[in-house]
Structures are given as C-alpha cells and as structure tokens.
Amino acid sequence: MTRRIAPEDLHALALGASILGAGGGGDPYIGRMMAEKSLRTYGPVSVLDVDDVPEGASVIAVSGVGAPTVFHEKIPSGREPAAAVRRLAAHIGVRAFAVCPAELGGVNSMVPLVAAAELGVPVVDADGMGRAFPGVFMETFHIYGLPGTPACFANEHGDLVLLDRLRDNYAYEWLARGVTTRFGGHAFVADYPMSGRDLRRTAIRGTLRLALDIGRSLLAAQAGHRDPALAIGAAAERGGYGRGLRLFTGKVVDVLRRTTDGFARGAITIQGSGEDQGSALRIDFQNENLLAVRDGRPICMVPDLVCVLDAVNGLPIPTERLRYGYRVTVLGIPVPAIMRTPEALGVWGPRAFGYDLDYHPLSEI
Numbered sequence: 001m002t003r004r005i006a007p008e009d010l011h012a013l014a015l016g017a018s019i020l021g022a023g024g025g026g027d028p029y030i031g032r033m034m035a036e037k038s039l040r041t042y043g044p045v046s047v048l049d050v051d052d053v054p055e056g057a058s059v060i061a062v063s064g065v066g067a068p069t070v071f072h073e074k075i076p077s078g079r080e081p082a083a084a085v086r087r088l089a090a091h092i093g094v095r096a097f098a099v100c101p102a103e104l105g106g107v108n109s110m111v112p113l114v115a116a117a118e119l120g121v122p123v124v125d126a127d128g129m130g131r132a133f134p135g136v137f138m139e140t141f142h143i144y145g146l147p148g149t150p151a152c153f154a155n156e157h158g159d160l161v162l163l164d165r166l167r168d169n170y171a172y173e174w175l176a177r178g179v180t181t182r183f184g185g186h187a188f189v190a191d192y193p194m195s196g197r198d199l200r201r202t203a204i205r206g207t208l209r210l211a212l213d214i215g216r217s218l219l220a221a222q223a224g225h226r227d228p229a230l231a232i233g234a235a236a237e238r239g240g241y242g243r244g245l246r247l248f249t250g251k252v253v254d255v256l257r258r259t260t261d262g263f264a265r266g267a268i269t270i271q272g273s274g275e276d277q278g279s280a281l282r283i284d285f286q287n288e289n290l291l292a293v294r295d296g297r298p299i300c301m302v303p304d305l306v307c308v309l310d311a312v313n314g315l316p317i318p319t320e321r322l323r324y325g326y327r328v329t330v331l332g333i334p335v336p337a338i339m340r341t342p343e344a345l346g347v348w349g350p351r352a353f354g355y356d357l358d359y360h361p362l363s364e365i
Contacts, residue, residue: 024289025104126273
C-alpha cells in the first residue's frame, strides 16, 4: 500500500525515530529541518511497503554516519544524501527504484526522505537496524548475507568517495570510519545496494509507520496531560516490539562523553528519585545507549532499547544533549524477534560491544 509523507508529518516522525534511536542516530531537529526543506521544494514522498517493491527493482540504503556530537555542530548542506545515491547508482549501472533507511533513529529517519524527495523516488517502510547502532555492519542486511559495498560517501563540500567491493562488511566498517573521520567526523552514505527480493528477505518491516505512531502517541499524551512514557510503551507494542517499561526516574548527576574514532562514547549516572530514591542508574553509550545498570546489576541491554526521556514532557534526549541536572525517565523497549536471533546477537548483542555479558531480554530481567 502506498502512503505519502508530507511536511506536517515530520515532527511526529522525528520524535518517534529519536525514541527508536535509543539516544543516537543524530539530532532529529536538524534532520527534520532538512526534510522539511526538501519536501516543500520537491513535494511529498511516497512510502511503499516492502511487498510493493518488485523483486528485480534496485533499492539503495541511505543514512548519516559518524559521531552525533559532530553532526550537532557541523551542519550539512542538505544535498549530500541524494548526491551519494545518484553517484552510487551510476557507479553500479542501475536506476534506484527506491531508497530505504539504513537505520530508523533520529536524523536517519529523515535522511532517506531528503534523498527521495530530490530524486523523485519512493521510500520503503523498512530498515536494517530497527533502532540505531554505531557500525555500518550492524544491519540485518549484513546479518543475512548482503554486502554493504559498493558504497558512496558525501559531505557538505560536495566531495564524494566511492568504496568499491571489499572483502567483507568488517573491512567496510574500518574504511568507512576512516573516510568519515577525514570528512570531519560525520558524512552521509549510500550503501547496501540490493534487489527487492533481497530487501524482502533481510529488512525489518514497518519501522517508519512505527516511528510515526510513537511520535503521534507522545504528542497526543502531552496534549491530553497523560503519561508520555505509557503512551510510548503502548505504541511500541502495537508496532511489533514489546511493551515499553519504565526502568528508572531521577536526576542526571554525572556525564562522561568524548568523541573518538568517529564515535561519541561515554556514560551517564542518574540519581534516583521517588520510587527510585536511594538507587543509582548508569547508562553506557557508544553513539546509542547500550546498557543500563542499576546499583551494579544490568537491567536492560542492547539490542533492547534504553531511552532517556525528559521526566516532565516525555521528549527523548539524545546522548549528545544530556547535561548535569536533567530530570529524566528511563524507558526500556524490547525489540522484535528478528533482532534477537543468534546471528543478530553476534553482531549487536552485549558481547559485540565488549561486555562480558550474555543477552537477557528485558522481559526476563
């Protein structure tokens, strides 16, 4: 079924995608401004379900890559996503039938809309992460056998860098991080060129619809003076994730954050209040929130989502915006089964990030 995304949809979509980004994925406000300009210039973008894409059609994933802290300061021109897709399609000798998000978090919900509007092609309602992750190989596209390259990187100066066929997607990550760092810490990339047949086999479906529903539910809860965290949790469950659970409420008392090797890494500490008085929660992040530890005990771990919300209005707070003194609510959201297979956990489970922990679903903990 074909739908359309217009400028008036972008606020809710950006909010929902920022929650799915689990603190990462880039600043949703900047992404929304980029998408709004593109949609007002070129018109609304059509959104296709996965099964509406012909098996032989060419689909290209597009996203921003690099440290969110840099993207927050190094403002893009807005032409980079379409330029990357156009150059990659020419390099491999195809015409892109559609683009799709590589991930559904923060700005990366908006980047495919920016590209699609300028190119005049639809966006597919699916992605390769179901949230945000820091590595270009952390995709279901990779997990289920697709090469990430050829790929094309673009920056705000009009520079384009092509990476042709590499030995594997881990080599792609290594070289992609180098290009991104030389670009100043952030870039836009078109990658994982695939057929409609491969898209159907590897994608996480319906994530644009899910992000839009989460964002609308949050805004409706605000307008009706209801609990935003409960509304977000219920919308996640409707979209095929687990019901979101309130993990902790308190005040941010410490923030450690540094930008290294193209990532924003660090941890925050939250001192409990209300029912959580006397406890402390630490959240580790690498672009995205990875692990929540309460009083020394892990209570939510990657790939399940750890989302930090403003305790008053329920708005998501990206890792690059967290500051001492913020009053926050921490929400955990279980991810769907396709993201919890042994193959997937080998790529983005706790051990993939260096933790000596086996994954335990939020529902069990």
